[in-house]
Amino acid sequence: MAREQSAFITVEKPEQGIVVIVPSTDIDMSRSPELRTAIRQEMGGGVHKMIVDLEDVHYMDSSGLATLVEAMRNAGKSDTKLVICKMNQKVSAIFEIARLDSFFSIVDTRDEAVSL
Amino acid sequence: MHEGPQIELKLISDPMYLCGARELVGCIARRIGFDDMDCSKITLAVDEALSNIIRHGYNKSFDKPIWIGITPIKPSAESIGGIIITIDDEAKQVDPCTMKGRELEDVRPGGLGVHIIREVMDEVRYEKRAKVGMRMIMTKRAVRPEESPRLSDTGSGNRSDQEQGACKVTSVCKKSSKSLPR
Numbered sequence: 001m002a003r004e005q006s007a008f009i010t011v012e013k014p015e016q017g018i019v020v021i022v023p024s025t026d027i028d029m030s031r032s033p034e035l036r037t038a039i040r041q042e043m044g045g046g047v048h049k050m051i052v053d054l055e056d057v058h059y060m061d062s063s064g065l066a067t068l069v070e071a072m073r074n075a076g077k078s079d080t081k082l083v084i085c086k087m088n089q090k091v092s093a094i095f096e097i098a099r100l101d102s103f104f105s106i107v108d109t110r111d112e113a114v115s116l
Numbered sequence: 117m118h119e120g121p122q123i124e125l126k127l128i129s130d131p132m133y134l135c136g137a138r139e140l141v142g143c144i145a146r147r148i149g150f151d152d153m154d155c156s157k158i159t160l161a162v163d164e165a166l167s168n169i170i171r172h173g174y175n176k177s178f179d180k181p182i183w184i185g186i187t188p189i190k191p192s193a194e195s196i197g198g199i200i201i202t203i204d205d206e207a208k209q210v211d212p213c214t215m216k217g218r219e220l221e222d223v224r225p226g227g228l229g230v231h232i233i234r235e236v237m238d239e240v241r242y243e244k245r246a247k248v249g250m251r252m253i254m255t256k257r258a259v260r261p262e263e264s265p266r267l268s269d270t271g272s273g274n275r276s277d278q279e280q281g282a283c284k285v286t287s288v289c290k291k292s293s294k295s296l297p298r
Binding site for chain 2: 062063
C-alpha cells in the first residue's frame with residue numbers, strides 16, 4: 001500500500017486506481033485550502049475512485065462543503081467516482097443543513113466505499 | 117446591572133483563530149445548558165459569520181479587527197434561557213437587507229454561510245454600526261430535553277416547527293443608533 005504524508009492530510013492508495021484522502025483535523029476556512037490542494041493533486045491520472053475518509057474530522061464548515069462540492073464536479077469531469085465515508089453525526093448534520101446529503105455518495109465504512 | 121455582552125473576544129481576521137472562537141462560544145453555550153448538538157450548531161453559526169467577514173467584509177485581509185460578544189439569556193417564567201451573540205467588524209458597510217444566502221437548489225461551491233446561519237439560529241439580524249462596520253446579532257434559545265429536535269432538524273428546515281411557529285428565523289434590517297464602546 002502506497003502511503004504519502006502531509007501536515008494534515010494523508011493520502012492512501014490501497015489499490016490501483018483508488019485514492020483515499022484522510023484529513024486528520026477539523027476543516028474550516030484555515031484548513032480547506034489544503035484539502036482542496038490534496039484532492040486536486042490526486043484527481044485524474046488513472047484514478048477511477050477517490051474516497052474521502054472523514055473519520056478524524058470532528059468539525060466542518062461551509063468552506064469544507066464547498067471544497068467537496070468542487071471535488072464532486074471535478075470528479076465528474078475526470079471520470080472519477082467520489083465517495084465520502086465515516087462521517088460523524090455533527091459533520092453529517094452540516095451536509096443535511098446545506099441539503100447536500102443527497103448530492104454526494106456517502107457511506108458508513110471504508111470497505112463500503114471501496115466496493116461501491 | 118451590567119448591560120451588553122458579559123464576555124467579549126477580540127481577534128484579528130486570521131482564519132487560524134476560528135478554532136479559538138469556536139472553542140470559547142461552544143464552551144459557554146454548553147455551560148448555559150445547550151445540548152451537544154445545539155452547541156455544535158451555535159459554533160458553526162459563529163464560524164460561518166466570522167468566515168464571511170474575513171472573506172467578503174475584509175476581502176481576506178488577515179489583520180483586521182473582529183469582536184465577539186456573548187450574553188446569556190437567563191431563564192424566566194416564559195423562557196428557559198438562551199444565548200445572544202453579537203459580532204462586530206470594521207468592514208465596508210452594506211445594506212443589511214442584502215445579506216442573503218443563495219438558493220440551495222443551485223449546487224455549487226460557496227455561498228452557503230448565510231443560509232447555514234439562518235438555519236441553525238433562531239433569530240439573525242444585521243445592522244450597520246454607527247460609524248464604521250457591520251454588526252450581526254444572533255440568538256439561540258435553549259429547549260428542554262424533551263423538546264430537543266433530531267440532530268439534523270433545523271429552524272426553517274423543519275416544516276412542522278415552521279407551521280407551529282415554534283422556531284422563528286427572522287431577519288431585521290435596521291441601522292444601529294448606539295455608539296460602540298470601542
